[in-house]
Amino acid sequence: MRTIDINSDLGEFADELHLESDRQVLNYVTSANIACGFHASDPLTMTKSVRMAKEAGVAIGAHPGFLDRENFGRLPMDMSPEEVKAIVLYQVGALQAICQAEGVKLHHVKPHGALYNMAAKDEALALAIAEAVAKADEDLILFGLSGSLMEVAAKTKGVPFASEVFADRAYEDDGTLVSRSKPGAMIEDESLAISRMVRLMNEGVVESINGREIPLAADTICVHGDSPKALAFAKALREAMESLGAI
Numbered sequence: 001m002r003t004i005d006i007n008s009d010l011g012e013f014a015d016e017l018h019l020e021s022d023r024q025v026l027n028y029v030t031s032a033n034i035a036c037g038f039h040a041s042d043p044l045t046m047t048k049s050v051r052m053a054k055e056a057g058v059a060i061g062a063h064p065g066f067l068d069r070e071n072f073g074r075l076p077m078d079m080s081p082e083e084v085k086a087i088v089l090y091q092v093g094a095l096q097a098i099c100q101a102e103g104v105k106l107h108h109v110k111p112h113g114a115l116y117n118m119a120a121k122d123e124a125l126a127l128a129i130a131e132a133v134a135k136a137d138e139d140l141i142l143f144g145l146s147g148s149l150m151e152v153a154a155k156t157k158g159v160p161f162a163s164e165v166f167a168d169r170a171y172e173d174d175g176t177l178v179s180r181s182k183p184g185a186m187i188e189d190e191s192l193a194i195s196r197m198v199r200l201m202n203e204g205v206v207e208s209i210n211g212r213e214i215p216l217a218a219d220t221i222c223v224h225g226d227s228p229k230a231l232a233f234a235k236a237l238r239e240a241m242e243s244l245g246a247i
Contacts, residue, residue, distance in 0.1 A: 002150045004201065004246045005162065005220035006238060007031035007143065008230070009063055009112070011049030012040040013074075019048060021231060026056035028234040033143070036091035039065030040071025047098050054104045054172045060141065064091035065112030073113040074180065081128035084115070088132035096100065096136065108162065109133045110143035111150075119153075120145040121177060126153035134159050146216045162219040162238070164201060167193045167237055170209040175216065178209050190233050194240050198219055201244055 010022040011034040026032060032053040035041035041049075052061060053060045064087065079087075080095045092109055099106045099117030111129055119126040126144075130153040133142050138158070144150025146163035154161035170178040178185040187193045200206050205213045221241075223234045241247045 004218060004241055005030045006223060006241065007033055007220050008223045008234060009033045011045050013044060014045045015046045020247050022049065023052050024231050025234050026052055026058050028238040029058060031059040031061055031108065031220065033061045033063035034095060035063050036095050037247045038067045038087065038091055039069060040180065046095060050098050050102050050104065054102060059107040060099060060104060061108035061110050062092045062095040062106060063110055063112050065115050073115065076118055081124045084125050085128040085132045088129050089135060092132065092136045106137065106140060108141040108143055116145070117125045117177065119150055120148035123149050123153065126150045127156060130154050130157040130159050143220060146218060163217040164220050164222055165206065165216055165218045166222045167197050168224055168233065171206055171214055173208045173210055173212045175214050184209055190229065190236055194237055197237065198240055198244065201246055
């Protein structure tokens with residue numbers, strides 16, 4: 001059985017309740033994607049999140065998104081590849097500086113929300129993100145949707161790539177994520193979500209929202225840290241992967 005990484009998007013809310021939830025989730029994931037101040041977060045929350053991830057021994061990643069706090073970076077924006085490259089480099093650089101100050105190295109970059117989904121289908125945007133990552137640090141790993149144009153862009157720019165799958169999201173027949181605006185986009189049943197990931201690890205396939213079997217490569221599994229059941233889900237997924245010998 002090959003090994004798998006479990007990642008979660010953290011540091012997106014500044015209040016102590018959410019930060020404590022993040023701290024607990026860090027006990028069960030192996031990578032943390034920390035919001036970089038555009039779609040959410042602020043410099044102090046970023047610093048606190050880096051410290052918590054360091055304390056937990058979890059790999060730290062930048063989670064850059066569109067500058068659209070009102071919509072949490074989840075709506076598409078019309079930006080040129082040059083602009084996308086600039087905003088990604090800006091956000092990654094900010095978290096790099098905090099990591100350096102805290103004595104830890106930035107490990108990876110995972111785009112957020114609409115930026116992530118757009119780049120999965122838009123070659124020019126995917127290349128812009130991959131180039132920004134390469135410029136920031138050629139050793140940074142780019143996390144992107146499994147089988148998407150992000151993987152092609154990473155190879156083109158010589159950037160290490162990790163194929164990401166989502167435990168709690170439904171898939172379209174083409175391997176893209178079902179839009180959050182559609183019914184069934186989020187898989188609320190914890191046991192179903194975990195059984196899907198167990199099958200993916202064993203058989204290399206996941207069932208689409210229409211019942212089609214889709215082959216997916218998986219290097220890292222995302223658990224959304226902003227869901228009400230994030231902690232329980234992260235714990236259950238970690239235990240399932242450990243039982244397979246994948247962690």
